[in-house]
Amino acid sequence: MVDRSIIKSLPAEQRELGAKIIDKAQSALKIYQPVFSDFLDPGQQVMAKKLVSGIYGLTWKFDGGYDSAERKRMIIFPEDLSWGEIPECICCLQVAGNFRFRKATHRDFLGAVLNTGIRREKLGDIIVVDDGCQLIVVPEIKDYLAQNLFKIHQVPVKVTEISREELISPADNTKIIDTTVSSLRLDAVAGAGFGISRSKIVKYINSEKVKVNFETITDADYRINEGDVVSTRGLGRISIEKVKGDTRKGRIGIVIKRYL
Template identity: 45%
Template sequence: MLLFNQEKLLKQVDDENERIMAANILDKAEQTLRSHEPVFSNFLNPYQRSLVEPVLDKIHDLKYRSYGAFKKAERKILALAPDYYMWELLTEPLVILEIKGNFKFENVNHRDFLGAILGTGIKRELIGDLLVADDGCQVIVLAEIKEYLLLNLERVHKVPVEIEEISAERLSLPTQRVKKIKSTVASLRLDSVASSGFATSRTKMAREIEAGKVKLNWQQETDPAQKIDLTDVISIRGRGRVEIDEILGESKKGRIKLVTKRYL
């Protein structure tokens, strides 16, 4: 006997890939309610969590929490449990691995480390955030793949590496730099707001959007005319994120006065 109507809960999810992802989470919700034990998802990005969490909120007798090894992690897993379960009993299935090598003469970045990990055959959904430093990278992963990576990840960008598990206290969390920008835009279109926040021309930004280089709420968006709300997040890999901080009304020429925040 089903504990809830999965099809009814998924009505609001239109995209096929998103439905598959959400259905997988609902399967885990059913599993935890039947087993009376906590169940964990793979890593989800903020957009995926924004789709799944309102669905989970509709299931009686269920509760959930997100974990990413540190508070501001972008990619997190969901822990699902019956509503009477005590979170204090939960052991997070996450480990932090530190990858080190002689990168002094190599220009390695986030993509290089992620590519090396994926090159071992590991799927992206088993990997959380990567914190890249000059001498290596710290990566959050599901505990189930720790031993596999320790055995199989030997090089990053042709550089031999050593890997060890570290504690959360040794995480080198990046300092978040925020730049506020006052400007005026003709409208709250994606190309207008993004060009203001990333300090580039609207024409150039429109081309980048159409080329698939810009994400809106962690999803690729190719329509420059897409409307932007106060809660939306615009991101470009390697260039940070932009959000609207404040709308100050209209200028004398009828343009929208805007304050954007750019996280560097």
């Protein structure tokens, strides 16, 4: 049996989704088959991972269609099943039209899909390309979209299924920052990553605008570790790629990736 009491430890806004993840895990144990969540954003992925990681006999993977996908489905399955036994859980679609004279944005594509009645959690990443976009969706809605998505931003479009290999991964719009900090405190690392003073980043922290691994942190002295993701409302997101250790001047060398 799965211990459901862990749901009470979640923030109120996460409990409904947490209960769904626990239900999925219990189902995987009961039917001894893989089960799938809807698409989860990065913060939801962190929460789901914490819930499932402690359940004996189960393991999990995330799949968003390509390695750097932001929105992914969680696949929960008995640990002695091989990955090759897991059925496909995502579908890739090409939405093509003549956007040469009427450009459409990510927001335009998302809005058009949602206007067909599709819920956001059924839709993964949207990759904008020259002649339209590529959608990653749950397989059960692919036919519905093909039959109901006709225009994007007043441009007629056609929806066809494509393979994973045909996905065009978005350009890596990041910047590597090789720097040093006085400590691995949140204010020091975030200040270096976002290029602002520690006193300014502290204001963001105190205003509950800073998250570490997608959880709000209000302590400026919170310790940052290699692999952590720090996001700040209004500034963007950074990840700590490497902690290199102490320098001769007593500072700490770190490598930060900033998402532009």
